[in-house]
Amino acid sequence: MNHALHHPIRVRVTRLLTGAVALVLATLTTLALASPAQADVIDNAITGVTLETTGDLHDNSRVDFSCTWAVPDGSQPGDTFTLQLPPELAWSGATSFALTAPDGVTPVALASVSSSGLVTFTLTDYMLTHASASGDCHFTTRYIATGAGEHVLEFDVGSGVVRVPVTEGTPCQTNCGTKVAKKVGWWVDRDAQDRMQFAIRAPATTGGSTNSITFIDNPGAGYDLDCVTLRSFVSPTTAADGAVIAPFIGAYRAGATPPYAPGQQLVAPAVTCSASGLTLDWTGVPAGMYSEVRIQAVVTDPSLGEYTNSGIVRMNGVDHEVGTIIKHDEPGGGGQGPAIHLEKWSTAEGGPATTDGSDFPGDHDSAPGADLVPGEPTSITFTITNTGDEDLTDLQVTDATTDGPAITAISCDFSPLGGPSSGTTWPAGPFHPGDSFTCTGTVPAMPADDTHSDEATVTGIGAVTGTTVTSHDPWHGHTPPKAEPQLSTTTSTAVARPGVTLHDQVTGRGFESSYSGTGQATLYGPFSRRGDARCTAATAVGTVAFTPRNGTVRTPGIRVSEPGHYTWVARSSADELHRAATHRCGLASESTVVRKTPIVDVPNVESGFSGTLHRAAARTSRVLPARLRFRGIGLDAAVSATRIVRHQMVLPANTQRLAILSRTATPGDAIGTTVIAGHVSNRHNSPGALWSLRKAKVGQVIGYRGGDGITHRYQVTGHRLYRRGQLPRSVFATTGAPRLALITCARIKVSAAGHFHYTRNLVVFAKQL
CATH class of the missing domain: 2.60.40.1280 (Immunoglobulin-like)
Known part of the structure; x- marks a missing residue:
């Protein structure tokens, strides 16, 4: 079937020919x-x-x-x-x-x-x-x-x-050769249009028998000369279109072997040819001869609409400029009907200059879209244009949010076109071709690291045709991720004594001036080793507050009384623009070893009771509400506190009691050796508290019950004998894994007079369980 036309048929002919249509x-x-x-x-x-x-x-x-x-x-x-x-x-x-x-x-x-x-x-x-x-x-x-x-x-x-x-026109019959130097060109393949043929033609020579002719070709942009296709001919004869034809007195064919034509009289021309240029020289050409150069070119840039070629024909030293242009045969055309176009854009960034859909600063058709300020609303503008050729009515603007908060307060101003000044519909119109109106809306304030996506739609109906036209435009925006500040920290001292007050020195980076969060530094411990640090609520000693900022802050202090390894962890809270910041537990720069004063002058432990009693024993040994039970050797003895006097660890006068050296670790401490010593015998060589220590075996368990009622358990790991008076400093270490050292005497010697003494110290070591 055929459409009945609603318009008359018109014929328009524009040409350089005469005639009727x-x-x-x-x-x-x-x-x-x-x-x-x-x-x-x-x-x-x-x-x-x-x-x-x-x-x-x-x-x-x-x-x-x-x-x-x-x-x-x-x-x-x-x-x-x-x-x-x-x-x-x-x-x-x-x-x-x-x-x-x-x-x-x-x-x-x-x-x-x-x-x-x-x-x-x-x-x-x-x-x-x-x-x-x-x-x-x-x-x-x-x-x-x-x-x-x-x-x-x-x-x-x-x-x-x-x-x-x-x-x-009537084709040339005689004397068809060119009268002036000229250049012509055409497509080798009209469909592919990827290769061109150029021909440079010189008029007939007029001098004697020694005419010289030079052809120079200068290719333009977008193509290369193909020197393999180079041909040149000299002849007294031309075709109707001016092309030089046989019989030839001179010929040249690139890649061929001379002679290039039957009966060739002229010496082959001098040739220089490359993709970017050509020079060909004929000499000794008689009068009345036409000459021509032909060469093809390969298109290297098919995007160009046309290709220019220039050159020179030099006859007996006189230059004649020639040139031609070959255009792409590019079919095409356009069309248009009733239509509408919508562009949506950030008001602050500016709108479109055209209605052709070109990108512009405020246009954010794809994610992530516009950079929005956290906590601040963003104004959006819609521009709607009648891009067709028909009035429109029943206009309606809508917006659908696909991600994030919905746009609010959408309103359009149709009043410049004779419509209402607010709302999103204009039923009556008419919305004339080329006219535009705007709508506005607001993207609500969003937190940091959030996204928004929506698509606006406008519809209208052709006033004449009744056809519904529509246009859509997406818009995207996002708030930047929260800043990720960093905290690096250093404890106020690396080694300290019990009773020290520790501070943390916190250096912040990456905080914005608007940061409104808070900071806390928590001290954890004590731990036996820094590598054992576990920063949990159960190991927290205390927490202090500080104000995070760029630069270094010294926190308030926390007093520490127990030996061990301590470590700080600093934290800053998150706010609208910042993520929370912290660092891992147990950093070396954040850790302090709290230890008792090292025992440099190692004491003697005279635990054999050779018959004398140090006069300091009575006033130094202080009975503690503590007991040591070592069932493996049948030991259950009270423990007194003691000290070092004149390079000697003072033991109690009561040989059934034990003495704990106060300067060493207290049972339960996280680090250091707890040194407890006792007599092996009394002055009559009757068994003392540690008489059976030599029977201790690896794996046996020892219990120490302190005055606080807590029992600390140890497990025997081994024993050592040392020469009397030569105990090593390591036995009295105030650092290292917590352990127990039980010391007494061994290797008795009895003199002829019946006196006795001991030549060795026996030390039993046990690890804290």
């Missing part, structure tokens, strides 16, 4: 009866034709063709209209192309060209949102000579015929 409507009556609702072929959609050429036509003359077209209301995707070229015109260029919308991208119709020259235009989905469409087309053809004289070209445009008279 006739349009014959063969089936005008049928057209009037056609039903557009059922049509799939649109008759007589071509409304105008333009042919452009220069001078009389000859074989292979370039003829530029353009047209105007229009399809009626109700045209649908898939509908077609056609144009049949006359047999005198051969298609040149791509055989498929698009007629695009004003955005230069969206196809309104797709064109295809058959081998017989039938151009078929197929409407696209563009028609779903446009009530009707109209536009133009353009392409290039080549004239096919049929004989000199007047001719009429007939273009079938459906049921109509467009007739265009043209004049074909």
Whole structure:
């Protein structure tokens, strides 16, 4: 079926030829009866034709063709209209192309060209949102000579015929050689258009028998000379188009072996050729000879619309400039119908300068989008433009949020166009082609590291066609991630004594001036080793507050009384612009060893009771509410506190008691050795408290119950014998893993007079469980 046209058929011819244009409507009556609702072929959609050429036509003359077209209301995707070229015109260029919308991208119709020259235009989905469409087309053809004289070209445009008279020139019969130096060029393959042929022609020589002719070719941008195709000829004869033809007195063919032509008389020319230039010299050319250089070029930049070539023909030292331009035969065209366009943009960044969909600063069609300020709302503007050719009514603007908070307070101002000053609808219109109005909305304040995405939509209805048109535009925004400040810390001292007050020195980086959070530094311990540090609530000694900032802050102090390894952990809280910051537990720079004063002058432990008692024993030994139980050797003894007097660890007078050296670790301390000593015998060599210590075995358990009622357990790991008075300093260590050292005497010696003494110290070591 055929669409009935709602417009008259027009024919327009613009050319440098003289003649008349006739349009014959063969089936005008049928057209009037056609039903557009059922049509799939649109008759007589071509409304105008333009042919452009220069001078009389000859074989292979370039003829530029353009047209105007229009399809009626109700045209649908898939509908077609056609144009049949006359047999005198051969298609040149791509055989498929698009007629695009004003955005230069969206196809309104797709064109295809058959081998017989039938151009078929197929409407696209563009028609779903446009009530009707109209536009133009353009392409290039080549004239096919049929004989000199007047001719009429007939273009079938459906049921109509467009007739265009043209004049074909008479081909040259004699003396056809060029009268001036010239250059010509054409496409080797009109469809591919990837290789060009250039010809430089010189007029006939007029001097004696020693004429010189130099051809210089200077290629332009976008192509390289192909030196393999270089040819040059010298002859008294030319074809009708001026080309030099046989018989040749001089010839040159790149890559061939001389002689290059039968009966060649001239010496082969001097040739210099590369992709970027050519020079060819003939010498000794007789009078009356035409000469020519031919060379092809390969396109390297197909995006260029045209390719220029210049050169020089130097005859007997006189230069004649020549040049030519070869254009791409690029078919194309455009189309347009009722349409509407929406652009959405950040008000503060500025809106679009055009309505063609080009990017602009405030346009954020893809994520992550605009950089938004956390905690601050963002103003958004919509610009809606009638980009079609028909008034619109029933306008409605909506916005759908797909991520983040919804845009609020959307309102449009139609008043400059005669509509309401607020709201999102304008039922009456009319919204004229080319007019615009704006709407505004607000993206609510968002926290840091948040995203927002939405899509605005505008719809309208053609006032004449009733077609609904629509446009969508997404917009994206995000708040930057929270700042990630860093804390590095250093304890106030690396080694200290019990009772010390420790401080943390916190250095901050990456805080903004608006930071409103708080800081805390917690001291953890005591631990036996720094590597054993576990920063949990159970191991926290105390927490102090500080104000995080860039730079170093000294925190308030925390007093520490127990020996061991301590470590700080500093923390800053998060706020709207900052993440929380901290660091790992147990850093060396954050750790302090709190230890008792090292025992440098190692004491003697005289635990054999040779019959004398140090006079300090009575006043030094202080009975503690503590007991040591070592069931493995049958020991259950009270423990007294003691000290070192005159390089000697003072033991109690009561040989059934034990003494704990106060300067060593207290049972339960996280570090250091607890030294407890006792007598092996009394003055009569009767068993003392540690008489059976020599029976201790590895793995046996020892219990120490302090005055606080807590029992600390130890497990025997081994024993050592040392010469009396030569105990090593390590036995009295105030650092290292917590352990117990039980010391007594061993290796008794009895004199002839019955006196006795001991030559060794026995030390049993046990680790703290």
